Amino acid sequence: MSASRRRLAALGLTLALLTGACGGGGSAPDGSGPSADSASARAAAAGKQLARNTITPLAGAAPTPKLPVTVDSSDGRKVTVEDASRILPLNGGVAEIVFTLGLGDRVVGRDITATFAEAGKLPQVTKAHDVSAESVLSLRPSVVLADTDTGPKEALEQIRGAGVPVVVLDPATKLSDVTTRTTRVAEALGVPDAGRALNRRMNGELAAARAAVPEGSRPKVAFLYLRGSAAVYLIGGRGSGADSLIEAAGAVDAGTAAGLDKPFTPITTEALAAARPDVILMMSKGLESVGGIDGLVKIPGIAQTPAGLNRRVVAVEDGVLLGYGPRTPLVIDVLVDRIHAR
Template identity: 25%
Template sequence: MKKWKQYMWLLALVLTLGLAACNSNAEPAKETKQETKTEEVAFPVTVKDAVGDVTIEKEPTKIVSLIPSNTEIAYALGLGDKIVGVSDFDNYPEDVKNKEKIGGMEFNVEKIISLQPDVVLAHASSAHNAEEGLKQLKDAGITVIVVPNATSFNDVYASIELIGKATGKAKEAADVVQQMKQKIDTIAEKAKEVKEEATVWVEVSPAPEIYTAGKGTFMDEMLTIIHAKNAAGDQEGWPMFTEEDAVALNPDVIITTYGYYTPNAVEQVLARPAWKEVPAIKNKRVYDVNSDLVSRPGPRLVEGVEEIAKVVYPDIFK
């Protein structure tokens, strides 16, 4: 059962963070063909995705999303009524329950084609494993947009702008990005009240294979925003730690992100014999946060920053 849980965590991580070996340095969305002087997008329009230039001939009326982050962005742009298919992993917003499911890591090409979408929103994190399927969709006359990997807030802003431009929602995309930036600025301003920086250990997978978040992750950027120190901030990406090495970091706060499949995650961490002298354990400062809010590259990342701020500095962020 533990191996299955570890597999599910790794699968979720690939889906939400794009850790697969693919083009993580793709340029942000950039419109290269615009035929209007107004704020509204005129079609056809050409955008640059993770693969290259893609031309959308007309404003999409039917959209299929292959990954939850794309779906959340599309809904935030007011495209919910145009979404006709989503992945098996989609869980937000509530309306996704009413959409056709098109599969998980291996999507159902025939099902997608039967939905007759104008556009399929794919993602660079899984595109390299789905080249044949994506080619079949393109051969069927469906426009495929491969959204680049995102490992920072700026990357997420670019993804939102890309999807907005490709679907005729450029203004809405600009509004969403602006709202996110304003909320981040508000949180950062509040964080200036922090007198003593807390050291935080982020645990994204439990023992025996303990993984944490290092540099180049949303969690690390979130901790920086709220003036907290990432205990593993000198590591890159998603390193695995031994229990001994993790304990040696002596964190003031421990945050877990796997409570969705380990309901008693906090209790398990608090009960670890080897951690009993760690300040976070002694002071019972162990918290679980919704992994979607701190790892899924979409508009709700701002909520993730707020959640982290509240548990790390409860006296400031009430």
């Protein structure tokens, strides 16, 4: 599952746009808290941005990298980056960070998980989730950004052996990882000030998104990872990556609450009965792979859950749901509105 969870790819609206969509801060007229209308307005704005599948770079001129820099790599090495003129991110979420920092014109290739529009015309250097060292080296990158899930390891060794600096990052699996990874990417590319500016923007957006959670609403949400054509039917638990999003949206991760301590567990009638989700969260392609909601409720046990009985299913595009990049605040906006809908 690590390959399928490798952060399929992610950016955000500016705080001004998001707060503007909130109707002046999102409080009900009596000051009792965010109104349903404000949450819906935020979700509508976020949905439009996600549908465009584009990034929102930092305002102002693109930063100029100050190099060389030596940074810690998550594979235990210290890596010196002397040139950021030809950047190759091997992770979709990392690619979104690079583009949002304002360095997109320096990116020379993409991983299969970089699905946002700005990366669409770049040459792809992965087949499935495996990196082709030959494809990478043919693009003459000056620095490669990978994560600990990137493989095969032999390919990374071949890239290093050719003299290309490879900075390895920890995967992002929870909300707090977004700013940590942004900081590390910005430092590796010699633009730490831009990294801090992006983190301030995202922290503001996340705070505004979470402020719209209605008081007293704590639905149970199960994340299902389905690939019908491959007969993959899994329910998320602790560490799935979706659990942190669900909690940030003011809900309870049903798998974790049911005692599923592994990131993913095969779906069984018993597991679904224990989880009893009020809402099911999925990736869009996963829902399509089982024939939409009509096909989903035919999976044994689904129709007997409150979510199945009420057909409460929330689907988010594969490339952004677990991307844990600058578009994550938009995902929270959408989840807050749709998970708590009555």
